[in-house]
Amino acid sequence: xxxxxxxxxxxxxxxxxxxxxxxxxxxxxxxxxxxxxxxxxxxxxxxxxxxxxxxxxxxxxxxxxxxxxxxxxxxxxxxxxxxxxxxxxxxxxxxxxxxxxxxxxxxxxxxxxxxxxxxxxxxxxxxxxxxxxxxxxxxxxxxxxxxxxxxxxxxxxxxxxxxxxxxxxxxxxxxxxxxxxxxxxxxxxxxxxxxxxxxxxxxxxxxxxxxxxxxxxxxxxxxxxxxxxxxxxxxxxxxxxxxxxxxxxxxxxxxxxxxxxxxxxxxxxxxxxxxxxxxxxxxxxxxxxxxxxxxxx
Amino acid sequence: xxxxxxxxxxxxxxxxxxxxxxxxxxxxxxxxxxxxxxxxxxxxxxxxxxxxxxxxxxxxxxxxxxxxxxxxxxxxxxxxxxxxxxxxxxxxxxxxxxxxxxxxxxxxxxxxxxxxxxxxxxxxxxxxxxxxxxxxxxxxxxxxxxxxxxxxxxxxxxxxxxxxxxxxxxxxxxxxxxxxxxxxxxxxxxxxxxxxxxxxxxxxxxxxxxxxxxxxxxxxxxxxxxxxxxxxxxxxxxxxxxxxxxxxxxxxxxxxxxxxxxxxxxxxxxxxxxxxxxxxxxxxxxxxxxxxxxxxx
Numbered sequence: 058x059x060x061x062x063x064x065x066x067x068x069x070x071x072x073x074x075x076x077x078x079x080x081x082x083x084x085x086x087x088x089x090x091x092x093x094x095x096x097x098x099x100x101x102x103x104x105x106x107x108x109x110x111x112x113x114x115x116x117x118x119x120x121x122x123x124x125x126x127x128x129x130x131x132x133x134x135x136x137x138x139x140x141x142x143x144x145x146x147x148x149x150x151x152x153x154x155x156x157x158x159x160x161x162x163x164x165x166x167x168x169x170x171x172x173x174x175x176x177x178x179x180x181x182x183x184x185x186x187x188x189x190x191x192x193x194x195x196x197x198x199x200x201x202x203x204x205x206x207x208x209x210x211x212x213x214x215x216x217x218x219x220x221x222x223x224x225x226x227x228x229x230x231x232x233x234x235x236x237x238x239x240x241x242x243x244x245x246x247x248x249x250x251x252x253x254x255x256x257x258x259x260x261x262x263x264x265x266x267x268x269x270x271x272x273x274x275x276x277x278x279x280x281x282x283x284x285x286x287x288x289x290x291x292x293x294x295x296x297x298x299x300x301x302x303x304x305x306x307x308x309x310x311x312x313x314x315x316x317x318x319x320x321x322x323x324x325x326x327x328x329x330x331x332x333x334x335x336x337x338x339x340x341x342x343x344x345x346x347x348x349x350x351x352x353x354x
Numbered sequence: 355x356x357x358x359x360x361x362x363x364x365x366x367x368x369x370x371x372x373x374x375x376x377x378x379x380x381x382x383x384x385x386x387x388x389x390x391x392x393x394x395x396x397x398x399x400x401x402x403x404x405x406x407x408x409x410x411x412x413x414x415x416x417x418x419x420x421x422x423x424x425x426x427x428x429x430x431x432x433x434x435x436x437x438x439x440x441x442x443x444x445x446x447x448x449x450x451x452x453x454x455x456x457x458x459x460x461x462x463x464x465x466x467x468x469x470x471x472x473x474x475x476x477x478x479x480x481x482x483x484x485x486x487x488x489x490x491x492x493x494x495x496x497x498x499x500x501x502x503x504x505x506x507x508x509x510x511x512x513x514x515x516x517x518x519x520x521x522x523x524x525x526x527x528x529x530x531x532x533x534x535x536x537x538x539x540x541x542x543x544x545x546x547x548x549x550x551x552x553x554x555x556x557x558x559x560x561x562x563x564x565x566x567x568x569x570x571x572x573x574x575x576x577x578x579x580x581x582x583x584x585x586x587x588x589x590x591x592x593x594x595x596x597x598x599x600x601x602x603x604x605x606x607x608x609x610x611x612x613x614x615x616x617x618x619x620x621x622x623x624x625x626x627x628x629x630x631x632x633x634x635x636x637x638x639x640x641x642x643x644x645x646x647x648x649x650x651x
Binding site for chain 1: 563
């Protein structure tokens, strides 16, 4: 019997539990959540077989532990899990969107990085969150990035990768700092821009603007429906990697602004063509993914 | 027998022809296109019953004329149509994404604004373009904005509105200048931002960035796959309305940049919450639309 303990039974934790059971990777799912109502929904939906009375009771039985709580809470929970005494051969992974800040905080709390701990980031999310939105196919075709450190054990990495592949994810390994710099560009910046843009789109009369909205706006702003409290934590945890791509975007937009004011539309078209060619580099990676609309947790 | 003449048999013209025939609004479709290959595809796909040997021959038979050519070419074609002699009781509409520049150019070319001419803007588009991408359901649930002037006849407006409703569109009327100011915010600015953002997302290693891309990036950048030549024309035609929302977005992003640098994350979360509330104003308008991914032509 393989027992999974999910700490944080929301969209990501709940979906991983549903998908892992469907894939046959785990036989039994224990669940903890700081929010009793969330845990109750997860139990009612059959995501969790048994709620844990306390963290220690769950950790003592778990072969696999998934810490799927908001980024700024992740390190403390990982440290608590190891303080409870992880089983020999068990593997503990997190699911936070930012890795260096979490890894550094785990090291600071425990005094070392346990070999059984694998920092991981499944890139899937949805407009809705919580266990009510959990789905067994959320990770199908999505990317999961593992960011092992020099202290992470190879057996733990292999087990983590196999579990994510079993739920349909594509798994890659990347250094934690490289991960944070890349997702600052590819995930955190677009969420920031989509949020910032909503006020501009709405203008003085949001209802009138909404009545004139086309499908481009719908897709472009889908990520502005993501959980503000979660995304504030992601931006906060990855603060040091955010400024460079944000400044680059400000420069690019200022450049386009000047080209419009100077009526240099040939140059604008050349930039659009370059952008479309870059978009086509991404297309094959998008086409393999079926689910999800944003990249949290 | 009601005869439709489509000038420009690409995605928009082709889709309107297919949808209008399916709805029973028109019995016969004539087609013109500056590009012979495009017209040949439209004929082969059964979108057009008969290609026109010349514009005059088509206009002479047409009860409804749809001018669905790129924005900067639209006014000249509308003027040519009226120079051919539009039938009494016929209605001529365009489909350009920008209205004031087109209307002013029509007036300059003809010396007046014909009562039979209805400026229109169906807000639907797709990543693919041309008659090969035309679909009878492209306009289902999408918005079509009519921007009649003081010279536009009420019978022509009513006929135009009925035709767009027949293909499943929601139809609203708005003054041309108001239209241009709103779509600068809700459509043209996000396309500009999505194009500008692609270089930042790709960074120094586009393939690596693509391998780390999540569903948020996929949706956010879908409009960066839109036709660069078309969108250059849209930005050029709506240049005077672009700078205000673009400057507002630059200000908002600069503000977020400063808040990150000053670690004012509570303020950032408040802005995210405001943005999500605004996004929810738009949601009912998005949910009624089934097709399309961008807002051109």
